[in-house]
Amino acid sequence: MQKTLNFPRYDALLNTDVCDARNNAELTLTLRLGFRQINPAGTAAEGTYHDYGDATAPTRKIIRWTPSAWASWKHNFVRSAQAFWNGKFWLINHLGYFGYRAGRQIFLPNIWCRFVLQGSDANIGSHHHTIDVVRLHPSENWFGSHSTLYDSLDTNSVRKGTDSHGQPIMQRAHVHEVGHLLGLGHVAIGQPGCPANGNTNASACYGTNDHDQYSVMGEGMQLRPEHAQPWIDAMRQFAATEPPSTVYTIPAPTITQLPQRMLDMMFPFTAVMRRHYPRTPAELEARQMITSRH
């Protein structure tokens, strides 16, 4: 089965054709970005542009995009952001969805989370998001960018904060931004200083301790299982809309299994950051995690 669901933020393709005794189902989220150049006015080679595109904010010097610089920037953005997010998570399939036979054995797949980032000029094709991009003058090292306005340095690793030991916390802004485009919020939302119903852009939302600050959705570059939420959301939709497997249905729970089963029904897919192999029904029902299979 290869089935696509279209979400506002991305497209999701579930592929179970690849499943066998060792290979899980694959869920690929595809994000289509349309990039649009911001150039100096008229035909000028150099000019200025306001931080955040806000006429009341300071201006920075910008230079005209050349075809080669534009192509190179887009290629670097897409390649590096895709590599960062692709293939980093596996979803444990607690309820045995999408069972299949491999030989005489029934297997129940886990889900490998893949990511495809497609970037093209905004005037070509359709996109989930359109992003304006300024090319900074070599004398500039910072620009006030936001979720739909980037600059040519956003793919560089820059210092975003300092940890409790005085060490710099580095981040490449575009991978953080792709997290937002996938629907992820800042790391510390819901914690003191960053109420979920308040300004989730406040500095406290980027983390107030080392662990949070080093998260990619804080000021750092670390991926965590919670960053698999977009794939989990998509899988819940697939599980809800696809017909049940013809080869396996998880047995009704015993009384002692009931609390765990209720949890599994609330969270049918949970993320890990290490490959977990497909399971047999006995392994799944025993809640065994198979991280090696010979």
Place this chain on the structure above:
Amino acid sequence: MDPHQANAMTTLSLFAHARALTAALACFGAAAIVTASGSTAHASPPASKKDSKAMTTSKPCPKGNLERSQCMIRLLLDDVAKTYDGSGGGGISAIRALNTTTFAVSLPQEGRIDVLTYEFELHPDGRVAIKSRTPSTQNVGPGTGK
């Protein structure tokens, strides 16, 4: 000077590139704050982060409104250098007087502007002291910021 004259100089804006910010925070002696009226107030000598004595939260100031506002701005610049960890941002984009004893410092970051609002108190002996520092955030752009 009539206090109302000081209020007339309500907006002090410093548009600085990131490099200028680094220079400003590391070496205030080279920095200058240009007021809306065009006058220039030179900031105090460098304040090392390791030199706690240099990080005063109060200082004696002459009684003129210009001198007092200079004192307050020097105090807040010292405090920003000591307490603000916006390592990756664009520096100070504005210092604005909200009233006679309150200034707001804008520090642009990607996707947001951090705003530190400083309230000062004037002591009878002529000292000016930081009474409070209140951080807040100004959103920029659509939706969730960077």
